[in-house]
Amino acid sequence: MDSLIKKLEQKSAKIGIIGMGYVGLPLALEFCKVGFDVTGIDLDKKKIDSINNGKSYIEDATNADIESAVRQGRLHATTDFSVLQQIDTVSICVPTPLRKTKDPDISYIISATKEIKKYLHPGQLIVLESTTYPGTTDEIILPELESSGLKVGVDFFLAFSPERIDPVNKLFNTKNTPKIIGGVTLKCTESARALYSQAVDKIITVGSTRAAEMVKLLENTFRAVNIGLVNEIAIICNKLGMDVWEIIDAAATKPFGFMPFYPGPGLGGHCIPVDPLYLSWKLKMFNYNARFIELASEVNTNMPYFVVTKVFDALNAHRKSINGSNILVLGAAYKKDVGDVRESPALDVIRLLKDKGGVISYNDPHIPLLHEDNMDLRSIDLSDYSALNNYDCTVIVTDHSSYDYKKVVECSNIVVDTRNATKGIVSNKIVRL
Numbered sequence: 001m002d003s004l005i006k007k008l009e010q011k012s013a014k015i016g017i018i019g020m021g022y023v024g025l026p027l028a029l030e031f032c033k034v035g036f037d038v039t040g041i042d043l044d045k046k047k048i049d050s051i052n053n054g055k056s057y058i059e060d061a062t063n064a065d066i067e068s069a070v071r072q073g074r075l076h077a078t079t080d081f082s083v084l085q086q087i088d089t090v091s092i093c094v095p096t097p098l099r100k101t102k103d104p105d106i107s108y109i110i111s112a113t114k115e116i117k118k119y120l121h122p123g124q125l126i127v128l129e130s131t132t133y134p135g136t137t138d139e140i141i142l143p144e145l146e147s148s149g150l151k152v153g154v155d156f157f158l159a160f161s162p163e164r165i166d167p168v169n170k171l172f173n174t175k176n177t178p179k180i181i182g183g184v185t186l187k188c189t190e191s192a193r194a195l196y197s198q199a200v201d202k203i204i205t206v207g208s209t210r211a212a213e214m215v216k217l218l219e220n221t222f223r224a225v226n227i228g229l230v231n232e233i234a235i236i237c238n239k240l241g242m243d244v245w246e247i248i249d250a251a252a253t254k255p256f257g258f259m260p261f262y263p264g265p266g267l268g269g270h271c272i273p274v275d276p277l278y279l280s281w282k283l284k285m286f287n288y289n290a291r292f293i294e295l296a297s298e299v300n301t302n303m304p305y306f307v308v309t310k311v312f313d314a315l316n317a318h319r320k321s322i323n324g325s326n327i328l329v330l331g332a333a334y335k336k337d338v339g340d341v342r343e344s345p346a347l348d349v350i351r352l353l354k355d356k357g358g359v360i361s362y363n364d365p366h367i368p369l370l371h372e373d374n375m376d377l378r379s380i381d382l383s384d385y386s387a388l389n390n391y392d393c394t395v396i397v398t399d400h401s402s403y404d405y406k407k408v409v410e411c412s413n414i415v416v417d418t419r420n421a422t423k424g425i426v427s428n429k430i431v432r433l
Contacts, residue, residue, distance in 0.1 A: 003193070004123050004157070005194040007088060011035040015195075016087035018112045020047050022270070022340070023129060023163040024093035026060045026174045028248035030199040032074040033065075039087060042079040043369060051077035053375045058365075060337055074274055084119035089127070089195050092116075093163060094372055096130045097274065104278050106140065113144045120148050125157040125191045127181075128209075130274050131216050133282040136160075137209035142184060153185030160209040162216030167338045183211030220275040221232030221293060226261040227272070231303050234433050236261035238282040238306075245420045245432065263433055265418040266303040266345030266399050268334025273300065273343045280353065304348035307418050307433070314414045314431040320392055323357030328380070328391040329400020332364040339366035346397040347373050351396075361391070365402050385411040395419050 007013040015031050017024045020042040028038045042048055049064040050057050070073035084090060094108035109130055113127050113336060116126060126145065128137050137160045150156050161181045166172060179200045183189030189205050197203050197330030206212050230248070237244035244263060268274040279298060280290040312322055334344035341347060346362070351373055362370065363382045370377040380387070385404065388394055388411040395410070399421035408417055409427050417431045 004088060004125060004191055008194045008198060011198070011357045013088040013195075014039065014086055014227065016084055016090045017093055018042070018115075019093035019095070019108075019130070020044075020051060020131065021095070022060065022167055022324040023165050023182070024091070025056075025058060025066075026092065027091060027129075027163075027199075028075060029061055029065050029069060030174045032069040032072075034199050035173065036074065036198070038069075038075050039083050040075065040077070041081060041083065043079055044077055048077040051075065055180045060165070060173065081115040084116060085121065087119075089125040090116055091161075092126070092128045092130055094130050095270070096132050096278075097270075097276060102277050102281070104133055104281055106136060109136065109377075110140065110144075116255065117148050118157060120150060122132060122150065122155045125159070125188075125195060127159045127161050127192050127195070128156060128159055130159065131162060131220075131271060131278070132211040132213060133278040134213040134217070135282070136213060138184065145355055146346040153187050156284075157185075157188040157191040158209075159188045159361055160182035160212040161192060161196060162212060164216075164219075167335070167340065168244055175199065178204050180204050180206060180207040180215050181211050184207045184209055198408045214279075217275055217279045217361055220271050221279060222269050224267065224272050224276045224300065225292050226259075227264075227267060228299040230261040230332070232299050233328075235306060236402060241310075243423060243432065245423065262301065262420070264345070265307045265349055265433075267300045268336075268342065270342050273297075277286070283320065283340050304345050304352055305337055307345075307395070307397075307416070308351050308352045310416050310418075310431055310433065311395060314357075314416050315393055318392075318414060322353060325358055326390065327353055327360050328388065328394045329353075329358065329360060329362040329395045330364075330394060330403065331364050331396050332367045332370055333400070336399055337366065338399055341370070341372055344398075347375070349395065349397055350377075351363040362416065388412045 015038045016026050017038050018041045020040040021180050028040050029129050031038045054070050056063050056066055073245040092112050094112050097105050141357045152158050159181055164177045179196045181192045183192055194202050219251050248260055252259055252348055276293045280293045302432040315325055332341055332342055332346045350360050361380050363380050368379050393414040394412040396419055399419040405422050409425050415430045417430055
């Protein structure tokens with residue numbers, strides 16, 4: 001351990017990152033900025049070629065940053081895992097989606113671990129960053145790595161440190177977001193602290209890998225449950241003829257005991273819709289039903305249906321039906337100003353509207369093509385907002401900052417706003433969530 005920590009302090013340690021997506025690439029760049037040589041490993045050759053050519057494919061990494069790191073010889077990307085023979089620290093940043101049955105899919109973690117085992121060597125540090133259920137590091141990764149004959153805490157070091165990426169967040173990024181670390185042993189924790197303290201401003205250690213894994217799940221379960229609550233409040237306000245946005249804004253004036261959450265068309269992204277169900281799945285092994293998690297998931301999953309009901313009512317008020325109507329969905333990404341459609345509720349809204357006979361188009365300045373869920377759609381040109389008049393209804397699903405919502409309302413026949421993007425605009429064309 002002392003040898004590894006010395007190399008980290010001297011910035012002579014070779015850093016490896018498996019998975020060069022929204023988590024791995026920004027992390028790699030932070031280490032490069034402070035003087036480390038970083039090797040990124042990914043099976044997607046397009047990503048590898050893009051990095052080595054100094055081109056970014058995510059919003060949180062600029063072409064300039066990648067080009068500079070590559071030009072200085074600090075950043076190299078490859079599909080070849082054998083480079084791990086020369087690597088001192090390995091951060092695993094691979095996807096952990098849910099299966100169709102809503103069971104955890106940790107196949108990417110298992111695959112990465114098997115590759116690491118082939119090249120595991122004394123003094124090496126392995127850190128899992130991918131979100132998963134408590135016990136994954138100890139129960140899945142540790143036995144696989146120790147089957148190499150090396151002993152954890154003696155020959156190699158193993159820890160869990162959850163990613164806390166919020167794409168396009170202008171305030172918090174990899175460097176200034178506190179990093180949680182829990183190791184299998186104290187030496188593992190200290191080794192991981194020595195690694196991340198080189199590139200991250202604040203490190204918080206917890207007593208075990210399980211504790212670190214649970215921290216991440218608590219963070220996202222907190223958000224999922226509260227969003228589920230406010231989504232149900234939106235449905236309640238709709239039934240009572242109230243404006244949910246007015247209610248939330250008024251409640252948010254209370255200076256204590258209230259934190260505003262906002263309703264929407266459903267949950268999206270790689271974390272909030274998925275992570276709480278990892279915990280729920282784990283607890284089923286103990287014959288325990290995580291009721292808050294299950295109920296929140298049910299409410300949030302059904303929000304696209306509520307949105308379609310609002311579209312139905314809006315068209316019906318104009319003596320039209322969804323069947324045969326030309327409907328434009330504004331925004332396909334799961335959140336504002338990103339080019340990511342993972343778990344995006346827009347996909348469900350589009351699918352449901354198509355199933356009811358709607359003729360669906362979409363526009364998203366960050367997503368030119370949609371090929372998910374058997375879709376084959378291309379984002380329409382919206383340089384001229386007068387084109388909106390060709391649609392019977394415009395549905396705002398993602399509130400990108402590039403949209404001029406005043407013009408959207410002026411040029412549309414009907415606007416169903418699921419994000420309160422038209423706040424402050426008064427028009428009888430608008431139907432809000």
